[in-house]
Amino acid sequence: MNFEEKFNLDVENLKNDLAIEDMYVTDEDVNMLKKYSCNEITLNEAINSIINDNLA
16 A cells, blocks of 8 residues: 555544544544645644634
């Protein structure tokens, strides 16, 4: 299984787990997670993005 297939499988599992708690994952969330997993952004950048999006 290549990275993209594994990543998509993990994201689908995460979406299902969160949906049980009435929490939903957007495409923006997935894109940010993918950037983080590929070391394109740092954890601090991801956290700041989440904080800024929730404050807007």
